[in-house]
Amino acid sequence: MPLKKATGNMYDWITHMHTHLGxxxxxxxxxxxxxxxxxxxxxxxxxxxKLLENEINVRYGTGKSIFIxxxxxxxxxxxxxxxIEAILNHCNQYRQxxxxxxxxxxxxAFEFRKLFPRGTTIGTTIESNRMYPTLTNxxxxxxxxxxxxxxxxxxxxxxxxxxxxxxFDIPIFSHWLIFLxxxxxxxxxxxxxCGLPEPSKEKVLEFILTLDRAGVTxxxxxxxxxxxxxxSSTSVT
Numbered sequence: 521m522p523l524k525k526a527t528g529n530m531y532d533w534i535t536h537m538h539t540h541l542g543x544x545x546x547x548x549x550x551x552x553x554x555x556x557x558x559x560x561x562x563x564x565x566x567x568x569x570k571l572l573e574n575e576i577n578v579r580y581g582t583g584k585s586i587f588i589x590x591x592x593x594x595x596x597x598x599x600x601x602x603x604i605e606a607i608l609n610h611c612n613q614y615r616q617x618x619x620x621x622x623x624x625x626x627x628x629a630f631e632f633r634k635l636f637p638r639g640t641t642i643g644t645t646i647e648s649n650r651m652y653p654t655l656t657n658x659x660x661x662x663x664x665x666x667x668x669x670x671x672x673x674x675x676x677x678x679x680x681x682x683x684x685x686x687x688f689d690i691p692i693f694s695h696w697l698i699f700l701x702x703x704x705x706x707x708x709x710x711x712x713x714c715g716l717p718e719p720s721k722e723k724v725l726e727f728i729l730t731l732d733r734a735g736v737t738x739x740x741x742x743x744x745x746x747x748x749x750x751x752s753s754t755s756v757t
Contacts, residue, residue: 523578526587531706534620537587538578540607543569545591546598547624547658551684551714565591569598576606580614587620595625595632596658608635615639622681624658626667633674641703643679644668648686649693652717655686665696672701683708683741685724687717694730705731708741721748 526534542564545552564572569592580586588594588611594604611619615637622643623629629642636642644664651660658664671678680702697705707728710716719727724747731738 523580523584523586531587531620533585534587535585537590538575538580539589539591540572540575540610541569541589541592541594541599541603542572543567543592543598545569545593546596547593547656549656549658551655551710551712551716569596569603571603571606576610578610580611580617582614582616585618585620586611587622589621593623593625593658594621595623595628597625604632605635608632608637611637611640624656624664626664627659627670628667630667630670633671633676636676641677641679642668642671643681643702645681645683646696647682647684648688649696650686650688652686655716665700668700668702678702679704679706681706681708683743684710684714684716685719685744685747687719688723688727690723690727690730694727694734697731697736698734701736704737704739706739706741707744709743709747711743711746718747721750724748 523536523538526537544566546569588607593599594607612635618639618641619637620641620643621629621636622645624645626644644667646661646664649661668678668680678700680697680700683706685707710718724744728738728740
């Protein structure tokens with residue numbers, strides 16, 4: 521498939537996205553858009569993880585910010601080392617781009633850091649400090665934090681996405697992010713009507729204020745407005 525322009529609910533600072541991997545992501549997050557819409561029924565994203573050989577030949581050109589593996593997790597269990605190396609080698613052929621990689625298996629990602637192209641930003645999703653094992657097979661939030669913390673002593677930029685934001689504990693969760701000190705934090709809400717355990721408007725606002733006072737750069741996604749609006753209407757009734 522050709523390089524795709526970023527659309528929809530993608531991060532607004534990304535211009536393009538591309539995936540080299542087929543098969544089903546082993547994390548199987550219940551709220552993941554890939555498994556909930558047409559992609560979940562597409563043969564390309566069913567079955568064991570596989571490297572789609574033709575994707576290695578896609579020309580990236582220059583001057584782009586490319587989200588790599590937007591349809592899968594490059595460092596998840598099931599992705600073999602040689603596949604990861606092939607993907608990163610492809611990116612390294614086009615060094616005049618910026619690359620964004622997001623993974624829930626940050627400890628494994630750290631092992632491949634020396635292969636990251638210059639200008640790579642590594643991120644992870646941490647929806648809460650709490651465990652929600654029925655919602656995902658991904659490594660636990662504290663393990664994701666542990667892996668991201670290892671990147672603090674590198675020159676690689678980092679970010680954390682809290683989307684979909686799940687109910688959390690303000691003192692613990694805010695401490696995690698302040699200690700991690702990522703370049704920025706994205707915060708967003710469930711936009712797929714999954715009926716997730718969400719925090720109240722008041723908790724989200726207090727959490728954001730705590731991070732802001734600590735100097736953490738925050739990017740709020742538009743879908744967070746639903747929590748604000750629902751909480752407001754609920755409080756009125």
